[in-house]
Amino acid sequence: MISRVLIGSAAVIFGACVASGAYGQSWPSEAPPPPLPSKPVDFPSYQLRTLANGLQVLVIPTHEQPSVSFRMIIKAGAVQEPASRPGVASFVAALLNQGAGTRSASDIADTIDSAGGLLGVGSGNELTYVQGAVVKDQTDLALALMSDIVRSPAFPEQEIVLQKQQAMSSLQVGYDDPDYLANAAFNRLVFGAHPYGRPGQGTPDTIGRITRADLVAFHRAWFVPNNALIAVVGDLTADQLFAAVEKAFGNWERRDVPAAVVETPPAPTRRVVVIDRPGSAQTEIRAGHLSIERTHPDYIPFDMAIRILGGEGANRLFGVLRSDRGLTYGASADLNSFRTAGTVVAETDTRTSATGETLRLMVDEFVRLQRESVHPAELRGAQDFMAGNFPLTIETSSAIAEQVLVRLFFGQDPLEIETYLDRVGRVSPSDVQRVARELLKPEQLTIVLVGDAATFVNQLRPMGFFEYERIPISQLDLDSPTLRRGSAAGAAAPSGQSPR
Amino acid sequence: MVRAFALVGVVLACSSAASVDTIVRPPKFDYRMTTLDNGLQVVLLEDHSTPVTHIAVWYHVGSKDEKPGRTGFAHLFEHLMFKGSKNVRPDQHPSWITSIGGEANAQTDEDTTLYWQTVPSHHLPFVLWLEADRMASLDVSEDKFVTEREVVKEERRMRFENQPFGRLPEIIFDNAFATHPYRHQTIGSLVDLEAASINDVREFHRTYYVPNNATVVIVGDFDSDEAQGLVQRYLGRVPRGKPVPRDIPVEPTHTMEKVVTTSEAWPLPAVVLSHHITFDGHPDAYPLHILAKVMSDGDSSRLYRSLVYEQQVALAAFGEAKLIEHPNLFYMVAIVNPGGQPAAVMQALAQQVERVKAEGITAAELNRAKRQFARDYILGRETVRQKALHLGHAAVLHNDITTADGEFDLFQNVTLEDVQRVARTYFTDGSRMRLTILPKGNGQAPGGMSR
Numbered sequence: 001m002i003s004r005v006l007i008g009s010a011a012v013i014f015g016a017c018v019a020s021g022a023y024g025q026s027w028p029s030e031a032p033p034p035p036l037p038s039k040p041v042d043f044p045s046y047q048l049r050t051l052a053n054g055l056q057v058l059v060i061p062t063h064e065q066p067s068v069s070f071r072m073i074i075k076a077g078a079v080q081e082p083a084s085r086p087g088v089a090s091f092v093a094a095l096l097n098q099g100a101g102t103r104s105a106s107d108i109a110d111t112i113d114s115a116g117g118l119l120g121v122g123s124g125n126e127l128t129y130v131q132g133a134v135v136k137d138q139t140d141l142a143l144a145l146m147s148d149i150v151r152s153p154a155f156p157e158q159e160i161v162l163q164k165q166q167a168m169s170s171l172q173v174g175y176d177d178p179d180y181l182a183n184a185a186f187n188r189l190v191f192g193a194h195p196y197g198r199p200g201q202g203t204p205d206t207i208g209r210i211t212r213a214d215l216v217a218f219h220r221a222w223f224v225p226n227n228a229l230i231a232v233v234g235d236l237t238a239d240q241l242f243a244a245v246e247k248a249f250g251n252w253e254r255r256d257v258p259a260a261v262v263e264t265p266p267a268p269t270r271r272v273v274v275i276d277r278p279g280s281a282q283t284e285i286r287a288g289h290l291s292i293e294r295t296h297p298d299y300i301p302f303d304m305a306i307r308i309l310g311g312e313g314a315n316r317l318f319g320v321l322r323s324d325r326g327l328t329y330g331a332s333a334d335l336n337s338f339r340t341a342g343t344v345v346a347e348t349d350t351r352t353s354a355t356g357e358t359l360r361l362m363v364d365e366f367v368r369l370q371r372e373s374v375h376p377a378e379l380r381g382a383q384d385f386m387a388g389n390f391p392l393t394i395e396t397s398s399a400i401a402e403q404v405l406v407r408l409f410f411g412q413d414p415l416e417i418e419t420y421l422d423r424v425g426r427v428s429p430s431d432v433q434r435v436a437r438e439l440l441k442p443e444q445l446t447i448v449l450v451g452d453a454a455t456f457v458n459q460l461r462p463m464g465f466f467e468y469e470r471i472p473i474s475q476l477d478l479d480s481p482t483l484r485r486g487s488a489a490g491a492a493a494p495s496g497q498s499p500r
Numbered sequence: 501m502v503r504a505f506a507l508v509g510v511v512l513a514c515s516s517a518a519s520v521d522t523i524v525r526p527p528k529f530d531y532r533m534t535t536l537d538n539g540l541q542v543v544l545l546e547d548h549s550t551p552v553t554h555i556a557v558w559y560h561v562g563s564k565d566e567k568p569g570r571t572g573f574a575h576l577f578e579h580l581m582f583k584g585s586k587n588v589r590p591d592q593h594p595s596w597i598t599s600i601g602g603e604a605n606a607q608t609d610e611d612t613t614l615y616w617q618t619v620p621s622h623h624l625p626f627v628l629w630l631e632a633d634r635m636a637s638l639d640v641s642e643d644k645f646v647t648e649r650e651v652v653k654e655e656r657r658m659r660f661e662n663q664p665f666g667r668l669p670e671i672i673f674d675n676a677f678a679t680h681p682y683r684h685q686t687i688g689s690l691v692d693l694e695a696a697s698i699n700d701v702r703e704f705h706r707t708y709y710v711p712n713n714a715t716v717v718i719v720g721d722f723d724s725d726e727a728q729g730l731v732q733r734y735l736g737r738v739p740r741g742k743p744v745p746r747d748i749p750v751e752p753t754h755t756m757e758k759v760v761t762t763s764e765a766w767p768l769p770a771v772v773l774s775h776h777i778t779f780d781g782h783p784d785a786y787p788l789h790i791l792a793k794v795m796s797d798g799d800s801s802r803l804y805r806s807l808v809y810e811q812q813v814a815l816a817a818f819g820e821a822k823l824i825e826h827p828n829l830f831y832m833v834a835i836v837n838p839g840g841q842p843a844a845v846m847q848a849l850a851q852q853v854e855r856v857k858a859e860g861i862t863a864a865e866l867n868r869a870k871r872q873f874a875r876d877y878i879l880g881r882e883t884v885r886q887k888a889l890h891l892g893h894a895a896v897l898h899n900d901i902t903t904a905d906g907e908f909d910l911f912q913n914v915t916l917e918d919v920q921r922v923a924r925t926y927f928t929d930g931s932r933m934r935l936t937i938l939p940k941g942n943g944q945a946p947g948g949m950s951r
Contacts, residue, residue, distance in 0.1 A: 027586050027633075027636045027637040028586075029586060029587060030587055031587070032587075032596075032626050032629050032630070033625040033626060033629050033734075034625070035622040035623050035625065035626060036621070036622040036623075036624065036625065036726075037622060038551075038620065038621075038622040039551040039621065039622065039721070041551055041620075064549055064882060065526055065527075065878045065879070065881060065882055066524045066525075066526060066527075066878060067875075067878050067879055069879075097799075105799075105809075106800070106805070106809075108799075109798060109799035109800040109805075110800045112798070113797070113798035113799070113800040113801070113868050113872065114800075114864065114867070114868045114871065115871060116523075116868070116870075116871025116872045116873075116874055116875040117875065118875065118879075133875070133879055134875065135523070135524045135871070135874055135875055135878055136524060137524055162809070162812060165812065165837070166808075166815065168838070169768065169815040169835075169837050169838060170815060172767045172768060172838060173664050173665075173767050173768065173815070173835075175767070176664040176766065176767040177663060177664055178662055178663075179663070279765055280662055281657040281661035281662045282654070282657045282658060282661075282662045284662075312598055322651055323591050323647075324647070325647065325650075326646075326647040326648065326649070326650030326651045326654070327650070327654070328651070328654050329651055329652075329654040329655040329658050330658070349654070349657075349658050349662070350654065351653075351654065351657060381595070381598070381599050384599050384600070384601065385598045385599065385601055386601070387601060388599070388600045388601015388602065388619075388620055389601035389602070389603070390601065391550055391551050391552050391601075391620055392550075392552055392601065392602075392603060392618055392620075394550060395549075395550045395552060395882075395883050395884070396882050396883060
């Protein structure tokens with residue numbers, strides 16, 4: 001199946017050839033050579049088991065290098081936080097390896113570093129992860145350490161104080177980083193009070209409110225084996241890998257998890273928000289709107305539409321903004337879908353003097369994608385990229401494991417992976433146009449511009465953007481759906497917290 | 501009480517980590533290396549685990565080869581290599597590669613420029629043809645040149661000028677070097693980029709983009725005899741160029757400490773302590789790498805534990821032994837926490853340097869660093885691209901392909917005495933720079949924060 005697609009695309013390429021030339025005169029004019037015979041590609045084998053306590057375990061034995069890597073996902077993130085305690089999930093994650101069981105934060109660091117291992121923790125909208133890698137003779141040590149930090153984090157008060165201080169300092173840097181500001185503001189505007197719109201670590205106001213009891217309660221509610229997945233891949237047999245997981249996590253006690261209750265995100269609205277960052281060398285631009293969840297029946301054709309707008313194998317935005325006009329270094333568009341909703345977002349950055357022009361071109365591409373049918377060759381390009389790219393996506397065992405984990409996380413059958421490319425290949429230009437009409441909202445774009453407002457706001461009106469809201473950095477509150485300090489939704493929070 | 505537990509932890513960790521001979525050794529590369537008649541070096545390594553092949557072409561030219569007034573040119577030129585050649589239209593190279601499902605990119609640093617693609621294996625002939633076409637017949641139009649120069653200027657604004665701490669490397673190296681072109685960043689200056697012309701492009705291509713200045717590294721699912729034939733067929737016909745000039749100014753020995761204070765529109769102060777060291781491949785390079793790991797790798801490293809965790813004066817503290825083709829720097833950076841005193845944080849960095857000169861490092865630290873090195877080595881050789889990077893680095897920068905495997909033992913053989921000796925050799929008062937970068941107040945604190 002895959003090889004047939006590749007040969008098809010090769011024929012398109014190798015027919016084309018254009019000669020031109022000012023120097024290199026003696027070099028021949030010629031067409032590219034044909035490919036060698038292609039080889040079949042299958043998704044590699046993996047094994048799944050569920051322990052008696054409900055923990056889902058994925059193992060992939062692989063003997064490329066003498067190493068073992070692991071990734072555990074707990075199905076709890078910002079969505080599971082109490083509405084009054086944004087940032088709790090991120091603090092729980094950050095504190096997992098800062099004291100657990102009988103180990104202090106320093107013990108944990110000494111143990112993993114002395115073993116030459118890697119260990120990382122983090123959280124997102126609806127998950128928390130612990131991951132790492134070791135040379136294979138340290139597998140048991142690494143899993144024992146992981147078991148401690150996932151099951152028995154101590155949340156020591158002095159470590160909480162230090163983590164809060166670090167979070168405040170990094171927010172101070174983040175609030176000076178246009179990329180961070182643009183993403184955080186865009187998500188907040190699009191998702192409103194929905195937890196997907198929360199800035200991960202919280203804000204200077206919300207960080208101050210978090211207590212040890214909040215962290216303990218969050219961990220107790222959600223960190224149970226029946227709410228978790230683990231993948232272990234590496235240079236041992238499948239039985240050895242399963243045995244290592246069973247030894248570390250087999251006696252972890254199952255417990256029922258509560259249901260998370262969240263607000264509904266607001267309907268898409270047209271708006272332009274300018275976050276004023278005087279002295280900026282560029283304007284950071286985001287444009288997009290609320291969109292579909294990962295399990296939506298039109299996910300695949302809509303994803304193809306957005307790839308044509310700004311993904312690999314097509315990317316109209318890159319062509320228009322970078323290749324044709326040199327307005328930017330990077331331009332892309334993505335469909336970011338979670339369990340219950342997602343966003344379509346296009347992003348780029350440009351010199352302040354080109355802000356209006358760049359924004360106009362970007363918005364016009366949303367309109368064009370909806371109004372005009374995509375060219376079959378353009379769609380074919382995106383499909384050929386995905387088909388041809390498949391063997392590159394299964395090069396490492398960790399990448400294979402991630403593809404399986406994503407399906408398990410969304411409650412899909414991992415066998416879905418094997419039919420995915422066929423379904424991508426069946427998308428037609430008319431499918432793309434149908435979903436672009438139904439799901440794309442060029443008239444209701446949320447636009448965020450982070451930059452030196454004084455240098456570009458007068459470019460907006462001539463480009464057709466008649467209204468905009470300008471927010472000075474000093475008034476910015478990412479905890480408020482209006483982004484402004486002291487507004488109705490943000491008023492409940494004590495304000496004016498300082499880092500010390 | 502907590503302290504006692506911590507000590508027990510350290511002791512246990514030492515005894516369990518035992519001696520060096522327990523470290524698992526990664527498999528060796530089974531490569532083939534040849535040089536074609538036109539001077540092109542060819543490195544082939546078969547890896548049949550997945551039907552993909554990585555093709556990298558290294559040119560031994562980087563920003564240290566740039567002439568005064570043309571900083572940033574090597575990197576600008578890298579962008580232009582995608583802008584058309586005799587049989588390939590502008591931007592067609594990357595779009596062809598994506599249409600076969602491949603990935604392609606390029607990177608420029610101080611010493612080298614590297615073009616790479618990873619593709620389904622049966623497209624190997626196509627990629628070699630593409631690389632040969634642009635090596636032999638690059639043909640960039642004036643308007644494509646002007647547009648791409650704007651793209652590179654945006655890249656500079658994005659990476660360096662519009663990000664907090666984005667200009668940190670530029671400030672460090674501009675102050676630390678007096679003569680050697682390592683003084684300027686690979687991205688170059690906006691003024692110099694603007695001064696570049698299409699004639700510079702042709703001259704640069706003629707001088708440096710010749711097979712006798714190139715190394716092709718191919719790793720993946722192919723047959724070596726067949727691949728060697730394909731390389732000969734496509735790249736073998738590119739004519740040899742003139743010998744490549746290597747007239748790079750030498751940095752004079754630094755005999756007086758340099759102390760600099762400056763300001764930038766950044767949210768927090770940064771302090772930097774650096775020393776001039778040796779080059780990549782010098783026997784002292786290995787203990788210097790080990791020392792950098794002890795200082796900076798992991799939460800148990802000296803800089804993190806001391807400045808971030810215990811004293812809590814820094815948001816981040818890290819260091820690097822920048823070992824590249826010509827002598828460069830060992831530098832340590834701390835981002836000062838709000839309310840912290842930059843002078844005190846600088847003193848804390850200086851104390852770390854003095855401590856290692858006076859006491860060296862501990863056996864546990866050496867063992868830990870060696871294990872971390874083994875981990876990096878093993879995890880850094882999983883993909884065809886990673887393997888090709890190691891082989892290319894050895895062939896081009898060390899001019900000795902055997903170091904791709906041989907460095908494992910060089911690292912494992914480093915002793916405590918070696919580490920203390922290099923600290924004493926290079927961390928002298930004369931080679932030191934103390935650089936303090938203070939925030940330039942813009943009067944507006946972010947919401948909820950005080951400046």
